[in-house]
Amino acid sequence: MDGTTAYPTIRDIAARVGMSKSLVSLALQDSPRVAQASKAAILSAAEELGYRRNAAARALVAHRTRTIGVFLLDLHNPITADLVAAVQEEARRRGYQTIVVVGGDSATERAEIVKLLEFRVEGIVAVGHRLPAGGREAITSTCPGVIIGSEQTGVPDLLSISNDDAVGARLAVEHLISLGHTRIAHVTGGRSLVARRRRRGYEQAMRDSGLGAEVSCHDGDFTDEGGHHGAWAALTSGRPPTALFVVNDFAAFGAMAAVVDLGLRVPEDVSVVGYDGTRLSGLRALSLTTVVQPLESMGSQAVAHLCSRLDGDDASPKKRIRLTPSLVARETTAPLRTAEHEGA
Amino acid sequence: MDGTTAYPTIRDIAARVGMSKSLVSLALQDSPRVAQASKAAILSAAEELGYRRNAAARALVAHRTRTIGVFLLDLHNPITADLVAAVQEEARRRGYQTIVVVGGDSATERAEIVKLLEFRVEGIVAVGHRLPAGGREAITSTCPGVIIGSEQTGVPDLLSISNDDAVGARLAVEHLISLGHTRIAHVTGGRSLVARRRRRGYEQAMRDSGLGAEVSCHDGDFTDEGGHHGAWAALTSGRPPTALFVVNDFAAFGAMAAVVDLGLRVPEDVSVVGYDGTRLSGLRALSLTTVVQPLESMGSQAVAHLCSRLDGDDASPKKRIRLTPSLVARETTAPLRTAEHEGA
DNA sequence: GTGAAAGCGCTAACAT
DNA sequence: ATGTTAGCGCTTTCAC
Numbered sequence: 180m181d182g183t184t185a186y187p188t189i190r191d192i193a194a195r196v197g198m199s200k201s202l203v204s205l206a207l208q209d210s211p212r213v214a215q216a217s218k219a220a221i222l223s224a225a226e227e228l229g230y231r232r233n234a235a236a237r238a239l240v241a242h243r244t245r246t247i248g249v250f251l252l253d254l255h256n257p258i259t260a261d262l263v264a265a266v267q268e269e270a271r272r273r274g275y276q277t278i279v280v281v282g283g284d285s286a287t288e289r290a291e292i293v294k295l296l297e298f299r300v301e302g303i304v305a306v307g308h309r310l311p312a313g314g315r316e317a318i319t320s321t322c323p324g325v326i327i328g329s330e331q332t333g334v335p336d337l338l339s340i341s342n343d344d345a346v347g348a349r350l351a352v353e354h355l356i357s358l359g360h361t362r363i364a365h366v367t368g369g370r371s372l373v374a375r376r377r378r379r380g381y382e383q384a385m386r387d388s389g390l391g392a393e394v395s396c397h398d399g400d401f402t403d404e405g406g407h408h409g410a411w412a413a414l415t416s417g418r419p420p421t422a423l424f425v426v427n428d429f430a431a432f433g434a435m436a437a438v439v440d441l442g443l444r445v446p447e448d449v450s451v452v453g454y455d456g457t458r459l460s461g462l463r464a465l466s467l468t469t470v471v472q473p474l475e476s477m478g479s480q481a482v483a484h485l486c487s488r489l490d491g492d493d494a495s496p497k498k499r500i501r502l503t504p505s506l507v508a509r510e511t512t513a514p515l516r517t518a519e520h521e522g523a
Numbered sequence: 524m525d526g527t528t529a530y531p532t533i534r535d536i537a538a539r540v541g542m543s544k545s546l547v548s549l550a551l552q553d554s555p556r557v558a559q560a561s562k563a564a565i566l567s568a569a570e571e572l573g574y575r576r577n578a579a580a581r582a583l584v585a586h587r588t589r590t591i592g593v594f595l596l597d598l599h600n601p602i603t604a605d606l607v608a609a610v611q612e613e614a615r616r617r618g619y620q621t622i623v624v625v626g627g628d629s630a631t632e633r634a635e636i637v638k639l640l641e642f643r644v645e646g647i648v649a650v651g652h653r654l655p656a657g658g659r660e661a662i663t664s665t666c667p668g669v670i671i672g673s674e675q676t677g678v679p680d681l682l683s684i685s686n687d688d689a690v691g692a693r694l695a696v697e698h699l700i701s702l703g704h705t706r707i708a709h710v711t712g713g714r715s716l717v718a719r720r721r722r723r724g725y726e727q728a729m730r731d732s733g734l735g736a737e738v739s740c741h742d743g744d745f746t747d748e749g750g751h752h753g754a755w756a757a758l759t760s761g762r763p764p765t766a767l768f769v770v771n772d773f774a775a776f777g778a779m780a781a782v783v784d785l786g787l788r789v790p791e792d793v794s795v796v797g798y799d800g801t802r803l804s805g806l807r808a809l810s811l812t813t814v815v816q817p818l819e820s821m822g823s824q825a826v827a828h829l830c831s832r833l834d835g836d837d838a839s840p841k842k843r844i845r846l847t848p849s850l851v852a853r854e855t856t857a858p859l860r861t862a863e864h865e866g867a
Numbered sequence: 868g869t870g871a872a873a874g875c876g877c878t879a880a881c882a883t
Numbered sequence: 884a885t886g887t888t889a890g891c892g893c894t895t896t897c898a899c
Contacts, residue, residue: 213868235583264627279625294620296575297578463780464808543887545877549885583893584878
């Protein structure tokens with residue numbers, strides 16, 4: 180049950196076709212220096228023997244792995260899947276492989292990052308709202324890194340790719356205003372950087388629209404529960420809002436539930452806007468209006484950056500890329516009902 | 524920008540502390556044969572130099588990688604995350620590492636499986652409703668495999684771990700019956716094996732409860748849209764059901780939307796039961812009654828099986844493990860309203 | 868066009 | 884307790 184010995188080696192192939200192992204190696208790389216006939220023989224022998232290249236051996240001698248490590252902070256976040264797909268796609272296009280590891284507690288995170296390093300990945304793409312534990316060390320050693328979804332400052336050699344939360348928040352607010360809403364409250368995501376940016380974007384957009392006096396924030400977090408909590412607080416306040424801009428989609432789902440729990444309806448009584456553009460937001464039963472992040476572009480730019488650094492194009496000393504989000508209007512937002520209809 | 528040379532080797536450590544590289548190797552493995560003093564010196568030198576073990580080199584010589592490959596068919600499926608967590612946890616507990624790859628189109632699937640083999644993983648856990656392209660070859664070569672979530676027949680040396688769909692379907696039907704429902708329709712998932720099992724389980728449970736005459740199936744699939752379609756068909760049929768058992772959670776969400784689109788309410792007019800127990804089903808805005816699969820147990824048993832085979836315990840020639848699901852009653856199911864109240 | 872030989876970083880006998 | 888040596892599977896000069 181030895182994991183390796185059962186595999187045939189180039190030596191086995193060589194023996195079978197009666198040539199040297201160097202020739203076999205050349206043939207396997209499709210080198211033009213090998214005669215067509217020999218190449219064919221070698222290839223078919225390899226096939227018959229069920230030969231598989233040994234990644235360890237070739238990495239050892241080639242001094243490179245052409246592999247990019249992908250670290251996932253949270254597999255449960257639905258945007259992770261799209262990001263991984265984009266990263267994988269772009270890496271393949273550029274001739275790199277990816278291996279992905281998934282975080283857990285902080286010890287696991289550290290261990291997984293170390294594993295990536297031991298595999299000698301040539302670059303690391305971290306996906307998540309923060310750097311993995313041990314991520315800093317990883318980056319400050321030889322391997323370049325990119326973090327998607329967070330903005331780490333003060334980590335040299337680390338590029339952060341994110342969407343422009345200020346723009347996204349503005350998009351949400353302006354959408355609501357265009358629908359006639361003025362009493363627009365915000366359910367926050369706590370004190371994380373992303374949450375604070377969205378909050379500031381909301382406040383700024385409100386002020387810019389002359390609605391500075393209507394600014395109203397309620398504590399929540401990035402979860403269903405947090406959204407429910409924040410929305411509940413907003414709607415039971417002295418001056419309940421007619422619209423809610425919630426820090427992310429999951430929390431927005433919680434907010435929708437809170438509206439219903441209070442005997443109100445979405446969107447007739449309260450409009451709700453989320454953030455992220457997760458696939459879930461498109462579910463018919465939810466159909467959430469939300470700000471969508473350009474995930475595909477974020478993923479491919481991460482790989483593009485890594486590859487250009489690996490190719491020695493040091494002409495990209497960027498520390499941050501902020502992409503522009505967009506808004507998808509669905510069924511949780513509707514024009515404000517006028518006072519006459521409301522009977523209020 | 525060479526991925527490897529920048530890393531210090533045991534030779535560098537040896538030079539720095541003035542000992543031989545074998546001693547360094549031993550010390551790094553925490554061998555008792557090394558003097559405490561030397562060990563300390565070596566460890567601190569390694570630390571200072573930023574030494575990282577070279578996985579390729581040690582795999583090459585050790586003839587084993589202690590690594591299990593995890594193949595993910597669909598990252599978007601929310602149950603994938605829980606399964607991965609369970610697999611990873613169990614592997615770590617047993618001293619194995621995991622590396623995960625993610626499928627895409629069939630060429631990608633094949634490539635990713637090959638990659639796993641080239642890494643010389645000692646076993647493969649595939650997660651998904653079917654085998655990855657190239658999976659069959661992977662298994663029939665030296666590496667043992669387990670597939671979670673599907674039941675592949677006719678692939679030797681492949682264990683499939685799944686939940687017992689017949690039991691799950693029965694749980695759903697009996698729950699509905701206990702609530703007083705008799706007109707219980709099923710929204711199917713198409714012709715896949717899992718879909719057929721759930722359908723048969725539904726039919727059998729209905730018959731066993733003397734409701735054979737009420738059996739009513741409507742075509743859907745495993746998506747939001749498919750569920751909406753099937754539920755619509757069921758509810759607009761000549762004899763509309765008062766309860767729906769839907770093939771999976773996603774489709775159940777679509778079914779919930781269909782109920783609403785028809786001007787009816789969940790659960791007052793129509794009860795809905797899903798399948799899988801995805802986290803989403805717990806969202807307050809959805810709060811779906813569903814059959815939950817024992818994901819943690821499925822993941823850990825997969826690894827347990829692999830490890831026992833790797834340790835030579837050939838005493839487990841199992842081809843299939845079926846675990847028992849359970850039902851979580853939430854807010855999409857309610858007692859049948861009696862005729863008087865219905866006014867029908 | 869083909870083969871021989873060196874060596875990647877490491878482990879594991881086998882010496883000392 | 885520590886050093887020497889061989890060799891894992893492969894790529895890559897360098898000869899022939």
